[in-house]
Amino acid sequence: MVNPDLKQALQGQYEEATESFGMPELRLRAENLLAVVQRLKSEFGFELFLDVTAIDHVERSPRFDVVYHFYSRPLNARLRLKVAVPENEPTVPTLTTLYGSARYMEREVHDMYGIVFTGNTDLRPILLYEGFVGHPLRKDYPMEAEQPIVNYRQ
Amino acid sequence: MAMMEYMTTKKDELVGWIRKFSLFPYPFVTACCGMEFMSVSSTLYDTDRFGAALPRFTPRQSDLLMVVGTVSHKTAPILKTVYEQMCEPKWVMAFGACATSGGFYRNYSVVQGIDLVIPVDIYVPGCPPRPEMVIDAIVMLQNRIAGDRHPIFPTERA
Secondary structure: OHHHHHHHHOOOOOOEEEEEOOEEEEEEOHHHHHHHHHHHHHHHOOOEEEEEEEEEOOOOOOOEEEEEEEEEOOOOEEEEEEEEEOOOOOEEEOOOOOOOOHHHHHHHHHHHHOOEEEOOOOOOOOOOOOOOOOOOOOOOOOOOOOOOOOOOOO | OHHHHHHHHHHHHHHHHHHHOOOOEEEEEOOOHHHHHHHHHOOOOOHHHHOOOOOOOOHHHOOEEEEEOOOEOOOHHHHHHHHHHOOOOOEEEEEOHHHHHOOOOOOOOEOOOHHHOOOOOEEEOOOOOOHHHHHHHHHHHHHHHHHOOOOOOOOOOO
């Protein structure tokens, strides 16, 4: 089983280990992220970076969870990492040094949630456009706010 | 003078009759309504029967802009440019609920109806509209074109 092995090997580098739908889920601190992912990639073969996204827990402190998914071909297993970041300093280290695909996915999360990936040199808008104010997938972004590019007809 | 009026009316009828059967649509397809557009323009329903068959994939050669699908704020400048590139006379059809009113998208990214950006001649609601509705809309538009004034000389009033 991948779960006990992982837990054993990464002992001390994560805060809490759970399981969801048969997939191990580790909750860890932002400063341990790079080291853990480095080990996951080299020792367990988690070489496919599936996705990074975020969750906005409005009423919780710290407010955001940054969620990573990885896939390991040798183990045929998936893994989820969660890093909690506060609203006043929503920063996590970038994974672009380990996975090239992180460049684009981190740009999307930066667009939608305003998470800053320190070390990612290219956080221009990817789905939104230049001049867009705010982060639309945050729960406090007003649902009916529009920021049109062209002037509306009268 | 009466003769002149008569000639103009007849000329309008003739030009309207010509124009209504030579609609060249430009399909501005952005979303799932495009599937319905394919259905309505291909064999089973076939807008060719109504003289609106040949999609021209350049706005400069077309006179019916069919906006098929959701238009986001990021696409709106492109839509406006496409409309401005079309030669007169030109007509616009809003195809489907999203183009008509934004549809069920009420969020940061979707234009709430393309009539906020460009003038629209005919709206086809539905998510997606049935091919019969589109054909009905084309026929309604054709009837309107047939009854319209068609000023050709710059001295004529519209």
